[in-house]
Amino acid sequence: MSLPTYDQLMLPLMRLLSELDEPIKISDAANILAERSMLPEEQLQKALPSGKNIFKDRVAWAKTYLVKAGLVQQPKRAYCEISALGKSIELNKLSEITNEYLSQFEGFNDFKFSIKKDQNDELLQSNRSDIHVYQETQTPEETLEATTEVLISNLKNDLLQMIKDKTPSFFERLVVDLLVAMGYGGSHQDAAQAIGKTKDGGIDGVISEDRLGLDKIYIQAKRWENTVGRPDIQQFKGALADQVAKKGVFITTSNFSKEAIESAKKSGIVLIDGDKLTSLMIEFGLGVQIERSFHIYKIDQDRFDEDNF
Missing domain, CATH: 1.10.10 (Arc Repressor Mutant, subunit A)
Incomplete structure (x- = not known):
């Protein structure tokens, strides 16, 4: 029901x-x-x-x-x-x-x-053919939410395709930018020196978790089309063990198999697939810009409280 x-x-x-x-x-x-x-x-x-x-x-x-x-x-x-x-x-x-x-x-x-x-x-100002016309059974807020979801979904698809069209080195730099935008790695220069340099048994780079470098996060970045499976996670897990590392992040442009997800959970490895990657890029303003914005207002109750005057 x-x-x-x-x-x-x-x-x-x-x-x-x-x-x-x-x-x-x-x-x-x-x-x-x-x-x-x-x-x-x-x-x-x-x-x-x-x-x-x-x-x-x-x-x-x-x-x-x-x-x-x-x-x-x-x-x-x-x-x-x-x-x-x-x-x-x-x-x-x-x-x-x-x-x-x-x-x-x-x-x-x-x-x-x-x-x-x-x-x-x-709606007519948008070039998206898959945005549906106003539906009678939706409230205005639901229509707004649904339209926003369609726009974001299309944006994420476009972002992912652009990433896949670039080189692996571009993807590694993108990972650097994202992690720095999220507050990791100290400075961008420090992060850039760490990512893409290691190439040690399944580890693509190491980045500081905080600005003081008190803890390290080991990175695996894969610009792939195919699903990442359990063997890939196992290899990354082994590389982390060799480094006596506690924290690892596996980032890919594709997705993870069910077995890979279960394996990562047991090892404390954070997985970021293509959908999560593009969501984070939008959230932290990486590779996107605001086309237009508007405000939805509500009553300011304090302004109409007579006790305040």
Whole structure:
């Protein structure tokens, strides 16, 4: 059983509000609807990448759409109640409330048109053919999150292909840049002297874990297409043992087999595959630049706290 979409929550929310004689906090309404949904707890605890609870966020957006249609009103912040217009609707005769149903109300049409225009303008400015057009069942935040995931996924694929097109020495320098960006190796010069110089039985380089060089991390960097298997990890493990090394990182442009992952876990070797590599590059701004940015604002409650004035 999957989570209901925000539009599937509009009728349950309306019915709940029609049962009440006073306004209710939207958070409390969400808790009641969650209990009535009979959904498993793991479903109800699902969150967006931003950390927001999906079910509660969808209830909040269901409320917003109903408010724009005039069926629900907000007497004060975070509270809602059914409006006079909402009370005039025979909810027991409805099987669902959809955006199409709400389109009969002028306020909702104005609201919906502005959202679709803004989002479609954003999507049309992109050259990516695999970004889908705005979906009616998604909240605006879910649409934003999904579009961002598509853009990042495509960026990661492009990054990985560019790395694979370069030479092994380029990949080694890239590893240096990444590790330094992450705070390892002291200075870039120290790291550059360490990486790509050792070539000792499966070790491509050694880098300081901290600026004082108190501990060392041994590196294996493989610009490969094929899956890295258990024998490769075993070889690296043996090289670490020869150096009496405690810490090792195996970085590849491909991926690791299940057996390789299990072998690495037993030895404390950190594995970075192509997907993780490109994620770290994006996180630390290596090989990428910001094309454009925007801010999502929320109410500053302190500014409206009268006790502060």
